Amino acid sequence: MALNKFYRFGMIAMVVFSTSVSFGQKAVKGYPVAERLASYKKISLKTDTALLSEAERKCLVHLIKAAQKVDEIFWKQAFKEKSKALEGIKNDTLRRFVEINYGPWDRLNDDKPFLQGYGSKPKGGNFYPENFDINTVPPNFRQRLMLPYSIVKPLTKADLMPPPPPKKGEKPKMQEMPMMMERFPLTNGNEIGLVDYSTLYEKDIQLILQEMMKASAAIEKEDKLFSIYLRERAMSITSNQYIMSDIKWMTLKSHLDIVIGPIENYEDKLLGTKTSFEAYVLVRDREWGAKLEKYVSYLPELQANIPVEAAYKPEISNNTGVNQIDENGNIMPSGDMVDIQGYPPLQKPNASLSQLAVFDAVYYAGDCNAGSKTIAVNLPNDEVLQKYYGTRRSQLKNTMKAKFEEMVKPISLILVDPSQHKNILFDAFFANVMFHEVAHGLGVKNLVSDQNKTVREALGADYSAIEECKADVLGLYMVTQLFNKGELTGSLDDYYVTFVASVFRSVRFGAASAHGKANMITFNTLLNSGCIVAGKKGYTVNVVAMKSVIEKLAAELLHLQGDGDKSGVDKMLQERGIIKTSLQEDLAKLEKAKIPVDIIFDQGIDTLGLKAYDEAEKSKDKKEKK
Numbered sequence: 068m069a070l071n072k073f074y075r076f077g078m079i080a081m082v083v084f085s086t087s088v089s090f091g092q093k094a095v096k097g098y099p100v101a102e103r104l105a106s107y108k109k110i111s112l113k114t115d116t117a118l119l120s121e122a123e124r125k126c127l128v129h130l131i132k133a134a135q136k137v138d139e140i141f142w143k144q145a146f147k148e149k150s151k152a153l154e155g156i157k158n159d160t161l162r163r164f165v166e167i168n169y170g171p172w173d174r175l176n177d178d179k180p181f182l183q184g185y186g187s188k189p190k191g192g193n194f195y196p197e198n199f200d201i202n203t204v205p206p207n208f209r210q211r212l213m214l215p216y217s218i219v220k221p222l223t224k225a226d227l228m229p230p231p232p233p234k235k236g237e238k239p240k241m242q243e244m245p246m247m248m249e250r251f252p253l254t255n256g257n258e259i260g261l262v263d264y265s266t267l268y269e270k271d272i273q274l275i276l277q278e279m280m281k282a283s284a285a286i287e288k289e290d291k292l293f294s295i296y297l298r299e300r301a302m303s304i305t306s307n308q309y310i311m312s313d314i315k316w317m318t319l320k321s322h323l324d325i326v327i328g329p330i331e332n333y334e335d336k337l338l339g340t341k342t343s344f345e346a347y348v349l350v351r352d353r354e355w356g357a358k359l360e361k362y363v364s365y366l367p368e369l370q371a372n373i374p375v376e377a378a379y380k381p382e383i384s385n386n387t388g389v390n391q392i393d394e395n396g397n398i399m400p401s402g403d404m405v406d407i408q409g410y411p412p413l414q415k416p417n418a419s420l421s422q423l424a425v426f427d428a429v430y431y432a433g434d435c436n437a438g439s440k441t442i443a444v445n446l447p448n449d450e451v452l453q454k455y456y457g458t459r460r461s462q463l464k465n466t467m468k469a470k471f472e473e474m475v476k477p478i479s480l481i482l483v484d485p486s487q488h489k490n491i492l493f494d495a496f497f498a499n500v501m502f503h504e505v506a507h508g509l510g511v512k513n514l515v516s517d518q519n520k521t522v523r524e525a526l527g528a529d530y531s532a533i534e535e536c537k538a539d540v541l542g543l544y545m546v547t548q549l550f551n552k553g554e555l556t557g558s559l560d561d562y563y564v565t566f567v568a569s570v571f572r573s574v575r576f577g578a579a580s581a582h583g584k585a586n587m588i589t590f591n592t593l594l595n596s597g598c599i600v601a602g603k604k605g606y607t608v609n610v611v612a613m614k615s616v617i618e619k620l621a622a623e624l625l626h627l628q629g630d631g632d633k634s635g636v637d638k639m640l641q642e643r644g645i646i647k648t649s650l651q652e653d654l655a656k657l658e659k660a661k662i663p664v665d666i667i668f669d670q671g672i673d674t675l676g677l678k679a680y681d682e683a684e685k686s687k688d689k690k691e692k693k
């Protein structure tokens with residue numbers, strides 16, 4: 068709150084606070100920091116490096132270094148520069164807890180502040196000025212201000228003054244130059260600026276660019292398309308233009324991969340549009356990937372079977388076409404173009420680029436490493452790209468397995484009736500998460516009554532929670548359909564009981580996260596309708612009853628989305644997006660049993676045993692400099 072204001076006047080703040088160690092350097096009295104830190108289980112992120120070629124190992128080292136720079140940017144977005152954030156914190160436990168939360172707010176405990184001197188977390192993070200109100204922006208500027216790759220900035224004195232003239236014979240100093248920004252008048256007489264990420268984080272981005280170029284060079288001979296992608300993605304980050312590299316990324320089937328850039332908007336809790344930097348460095352599991360590929364071909368049929376009126380489930384075309392990719396990784400012209408305002412002219416593919424892929428994650432940085440760790444990602448987020456090109460759904464198998472073993476299973480042993488313990492299985496968990504990702508591709512992206520308006524625009528900050536809930540529920544619906552077709556093995560009870568078990572895991576994230584809210588809606592709906600019944604030895608799942616309730620909830624969510632029904636969403640979140648006392652008591656049992664709330668990672672070049680490659684590179688660099 069007031070704190071940010073002080074820090075904007077850097078020098079003054081330093082004088083005032085250098086004598087005081089209690090400000091932002093000690094834990095809030097009574098806050099159980101040690102206990103909270105202990106509630107995270109540390110997992111080593113590894114993969115079978117014996118399966119990697121020499122070139123891939125070198126490439127991987129640079130991808131990890133690029134990801135580490137991305138992490139630095141996310142610190143600035145979520146709180147402040149990492150070194151400044153940790154400055155003066157002497158207690159190691161506290162320091163580590165600030166690190167895993169990327170700031171002084173406990174992400175998995177409703178963002179409660181745990182460092183002295185901090186109030187509640189600003190909803191708009193560092194994306195907007197303090198107390199920013201979009202209603203003070205003239206309507207014709209609003210869309211521009213809500214662009215995903217820029218921040219809205221209050222104008223400071225320095226911004227308003229012309230740059231000082233350089234002294235004779237001296238080059239102008241970058242830090243004295245006012246930042247390049249667009250300026251907008253507000254209806255309250257003030258003015259604000261809009262600064263692109265590429266300008267704002269220029270130094271970090273230059274370092275990312277260097278590492279991406281080195282990674283690209285390392286892999287060029289072995290995997291040309293991946294090498295080209297890495298270069299183009301680096302250019303995206305420097306230009307804030309992500310469309311073309313996103314498309315190229317979707318055509319890739321490379322062994323190594325990196326998801327990198329400003330991607331999700333969970334951190335912008337004010338308007339839900341500004342994106343946060345993150346990176347996942349990945350190694351593809353080709354064997355598992357092949358098993359899953361066939362499910363993509365079921366999408367049209369599954370969409371057609373969703374229990375809602377036709378308008379809420381537009382036909383997904385059955386893709387029989389084949390895309391020709393040229394030697395630069397571009398899709399060869401099919402003749403049809405996608406012509407949408409605000410987008411470059413895009414080649415319409417002959418076939419969807421949708422992929423279901425399985426990876427081992429070897430490095431998490433930024434947004435995806437903050438709060439609960441992602442186990443599956445569905446990208447890109449751009450609705451136009453999703454509509455014309457499809458999405459890639461990536462399952463991060465090593466992280467999933469860790470979460471299942473460390474959390475889902477032990478939680479189930481406490482909260483689920485012993486008669487159903489046999490149904491809690493990793494294969495069912497894997498399938499549920501996978502179909503959650505597929506289900507993001509089902510339903511509508513635009514309003515039924517207004518094709519020019521996206522559901523995201525209509526629902527604003529609550530969009531994510533409803534979309535996550537839809538994906539959970541429709542995912543289970545799809546499991547049911549495929550099971551009935553004989554495409555899935557085991558018993559249907561496995562999938563349903565494991566689903567409920569993982570709801571228990573996710574509600575522990577609290578109502579601060581989109582996934583937490585989504586799981587509360589599901590949990591309360593199932594409880595209210597008697598599909599899960601609390602007993603002395605735990606909850607029992609009534610699979611037969613649950614099947615029809617899941618269908619009804621799916622329809623309810625699809626209607627809310629298709630109608631862009633914001634007041635309906637508010638009502639649903641107020642009534643069902645909350646944790647009630649009986650559940651709170653159950654969750655307390657998990658605290659008592661010391662079951663981890665989430666995992667944190669031991670990760671990086673050393674963890675993968677690639678230190679030798681890093682050192683070889685470093686000595687090469689030194690020689691070149693000489």
Ligand SMILES: [Zn+2]
Nearest residue numbers: 503507535538
């Ligand atoms: Zn999701």
